[in-house]
Amino acid sequence: MAYLDHAATTPMLPAALDAYATAARAIGNPSSLHAAGRSARRMVEESRERIAAVIGARPSEVIFTGGGTEADNLATKGVFWARRDADPGRRRVVVSAVEHHAVLDAVGWLGRHEGAEVTYLPVDGTGRVDPAGFAELVRAHGDETAVVSVQWANNEVGTVQPIAELAALAAGAGIPFHTDAVQAVGQVPVDFAGSGVAALTLTGHKLGGPVGVGALVLGRDVACTPLLHGGGQERDVRSGTLDTPGVVAFAVAVETTVRAREQYAERVAALRDELVRRVLAAVPDAIHNGDAEHRLPGNAHFSFPGCEGDALLLLLDAKGIYCSTGSACSAGVAQPSHVLLAMGADDARARSSLRFSLGHDSTEADLDALLAALPGAVERARRAGAWKTPR
Amino acid sequence: MSGGVDSAVAAARAKDAGHDVTGVHLALARNPQTYRTGARGCCTLEDSRDARRAADVIGIPFYVWDMADEFHASVVDDFVDEYAAGRTPNPCLRCNEKIKFAAVLDRAVALGFDAVVTGHHARLGADGLLRRSVDLAKDQSYVLAVLTRAQLDRAVFPLGDSTKERVRAEAAERGLAVADKPDSHDICFIADGDTRGFLEGRLGSAPGDIVDGRTGARLGTHNGAYGYTIGQRKGLNLRVPAEDGRPRYVLSITPVTNTVTVGPREDLEVDTVTATRPIWHEASASVRCDVQLRAHGEVVPASVTVAAGELTARLETPARGVAAGQAIVAYRPDPGGDIVLGSATITAGTRESAHA
Incomplete structure (x- = not known):
């Protein structure tokens, strides 16, 4: 997990x-x-x-x-x-x-x-x-x-x-x-x-x-x-x-x-930077959202073009990896994130987003587990993306 | 998982059979109502919660998939368009064809799943044949007959060999709270059950004539031909009684002239049904079999021929209330459950032999 x-x-x-x-x-x-x-x-x-x-x-x-x-x-x-x-x-x-x-x-x-x-x-x-x-x-x-x-x-x-x-x-x-x-x-x-x-x-x-x-x-x-x-x-x-x-x-x-904030932030930000680097290496067209400088140490947030965030979430969940689409839910229905929309993203990019957030007990092993599952999940979610087309 | 008892038990049985099962609730309403009222409507937040709780008890992951846009485009708009064209659609059939075994199935397969399991009452065994449920009163093979071979190959119906009563009892044994939840009726997206009012809201008022099918005489007016269905007797509100004093029925609807044609019961009788967009599973294109012409309708023996994208059925005994837009489903009687041979969308019912 x-x-x-x-x-x-x-x-x-x-x-x-x-x-x-x-x-x-x-x-x-x-x-x-x-x-x-x-x-x-x-x-x-x-x-x-x-x-x-x-x-x-x-x-x-x-x-x-x-x-x-x-x-x-x-x-x-x-x-x-x-x-x-x-x-x-x-x-x-x-x-x-x-x-x-x-x-x-x-x-x-x-x-x-x-x-x-x-x-x-x-x-x-x-x-x-x-x-x-x-x-x-x-x-x-x-x-x-x-x-x-x-x-x-x-x-x-x-x-x-x-x-x-x-x-x-x-x-x-x-x-x-x-x-x-x-x-x-x-x-x-x-x-x-x-x-x-x-x-x-x-x-x-x-x-x-x-x-x-x-x-x-x-x-x-x-x-x-x-x-x-x-x-x-x-x-x-x-x-x-x-x-x-x-x-x-x-x-x-x-x-x-x-x-403990100072040491925590240093350790977690380094781990987060490692996560961002590895995700971008594994999924080169992923977009890292947010501000590089003014940013919480534990936050990494991506858009994965061509993927539905909730499809990715389902696939990662099945592999024991817990993350969030970061969007508001009513009855579990994902809405495109108002935050991404306010940042100028279009609806598709807003819906293709996933948040990974680290904390005091996060380790390198969490990153290994994520990276083992993510490329396959992105590939699957891309194939599943076509379902939105009305027929 | 609609939040009802059938899909909950179907999910539980699929899991017991050793499959890796994930529960999916479809959010189909654009503005889901918070609470369901009686047996009507669906996709309320309460239904979603009921489905989630059933998934918890069964022990499977659960997600809500928002298919509201697809549902409105493929089912609701189609429903309105069909009525506007003078036909009588079956939205449950359309939902199976376009949503559950198309949009949902495609997405599921892309995500790595092998099949869609539903709580429909129909049998689909190892032989790949779609058959009626053992519970004939609850049988839903009529609204599944539209599925193609490829769709059926990825469908699982675990309830077909059980009566509804047995399904409810099993739900209670499994500790599923939905065991005694009322069945849904009517059309899920018309929460108040007022189909004519719903259509009037979508299509507006369109007054036209109600005419006698034999004499052509104008008998009255209507507010929209879409409010009528072939075979309908009630709600005609005709000023002029029939000469023989017998009740009159809607015989046909002609959108071009916005006319509703009525006549005596025997004029409803047809012995030949033509239909389009056939789905045909049988090797032979010409068979003697039973046909069903509407949901929960009677079954009549017929000779069915499929050729050039058309299905023609010559009925051995005349049928009444045959409406364009409904499905004709061909069955071969079988002790192991009548087998669906194929189906098509009715375009016309005609009378070739003379009236008895």
Whole structure:
């Protein structure tokens, strides 16, 4: 088996799993006032401090959520509502065209139901947003803009955005800037305060923590209307009993991966470069998508001309090689990737794409397994490509 | 794997037979409904989930293949075009011909698979002959008879020797949750079952005359000749009753003049059927056999001749309700299941002998 889908979810780190099991054996609701509750609260607050310390934030800025999607929804909808309520003239939402659906669909909903006017920032052929274009937008529409959201790094093609530059432009106009950094934390340097962003999403299962726990790092002065109402456990912005073992394991994973990031990135990027070299040698007409310089270390993304991505996926799956077409699914039906389309690819190229993503336990053996299967799979998928022709 | 009981059991039997089986659910609807309603419609997200869960229980990989564009081009548009041309299509037959044993099969073979397994109720054994299912009420050989030799050679129908009841019981024994899921009926892409409404939406309203086949007299009007089928009696809404007071039936549809011709029941009777695009498996081009002229229709003995891209059947007893566009399927009676000799698309039914 070769697991090459770490960007979808990556195995839990042993230390995080141990921390989870230990915390899960203890009893106590962090909001309870007795000793058991105080003990749980202490674990949550220590976790908050550990995350804040390595992410460049204050502990009070870390709001625990049920994962990345919730944090993205909270940041985009919550900040939009708060800003629009403060000034009804602020109805514009600006996002990049290559956002994850957790952002795209959230702001799409704001457009359909809340009167938001959504502006999509175009990207270049490598998937990068142009700061000059954004600067122009801020000059023309800054006053009416409620919130901006641009991901730190793309989940499909791994392109890293010029976040500090974009955030500074937004800050100059007093616009809260959110970034979805679920793919970036632990992979590239991420510093909340240093980057100048107002809000940042991270999640557990992309960096060796559990699924179902994440955080929105939200600047103390950024107004945000809650999505979930209830006990107001998290700064009155997010309600719901805190998942103590999840939060503890999440913090262990964040701390471990961020601290080990430099060596990790060096090792994994070298392995990734080797993967790219070998794939291009085996399939010479494959197209390596994304940005060579501004890129996540574990990401490799290709278009295989003449192949359907989902045919390749099926063939590789049958050989025990797990990768992704990187596209959104509804009932398992593959749509052409909006990311590739935004990068200027045509429908056929977008549908012919495959993402291989490496992680902390990836080895040379994974590459060997992939390369043993890939040429045959590409050949088969090419023959299967003709099925699309209507008859 | 449609998400129904038949394809789930077929997949399980194929796996038990030692094959390397992969489950495929076809997404055919452009806007799949979230939940199925009753026995109608298909390809909802819930059906997809049911198919996936069946594949989990059977222990096979599972994928959804998006064939919506192919399905619309080859089946739905064809369905509308056929009605517009005054014919009565069978979309299930067309789907087998163009999608399941063409688009799906071609892609599967290219990907390295050897055959397509379906949950159709028909027998296809080692002798390569396509036969009726043991469950005559569920037999689907009529909508499979369009398959060519090459298509049949890559088809597997594991259910043909079992009754539907037995298939359901087996699904329950295997722990498949779809064991008691209702059968699908009607046309899968017309979710509300209103074929006339569907056609009107696609073809628009086209008023024309309903005329008497014997006198030529105008008896009434219709909103679109496509809404009628040969042999239809209900829904004619004629103002003028027949002289003898007997019910009248649709005898023919003439798109060129947008006319629906009606007449008494005996005028529906035909004794000669001509058909085009024959698929013929039999060595002899002229045989005495049984023919079936519509899905679940009666069987009549006939002499069938295939020549020059045409099939002609002289029926030994007249048949009624023979509609152009339907298939004529020739069977040789056999104790091991009636054998499909071939099929063709009906172009006309005529009366050569005098009325009794």
